[in-house]
Amino acid sequence: MTQLSIIQHGDAAAVVIPANLLEAAGLRIGDVVDVTLSDRQLILRPNEDAERRRQIEEIAQEVLERRRDAYQRLA
Numbered sequence: 001m002t003q004l005s006i007i008q009h010g011d012a013a014a015v016v017i018p019a020n021l022l023e024a025a026g027l028r029i030g031d032v033v034d035v036t037l038s039d040r041q042l043i044l045r046p047n048e049d050a051e052r053r054r055q056i057e058e059i060a061q062e063v064l065e066r067r068r069d070a071y072q073r074l075a
Helices: 019-024 047-066 068-074
Strands: 006-009 012-015 033-038 041-046
Touching: 033 047, 041 047, 047 068
Parallel strands: none
Antiparallel strands: 006 012, 033 041
């Protein structure tokens, strides 16, 4: 595991991500990422992955709502 420091960046804070970690994550300077906070963990995802995940979650929710009665009978 790599340990990085949080640094001051104007009125905000920043973490400098080494080039090898960016490359391993499939990210480049200038890419837009989706940031999620989960159990005190910051999760960064390439924006297109985040959009795809959001669409899948919406579709799954729609299916669950349409089939709710059938799923409850099966439970």
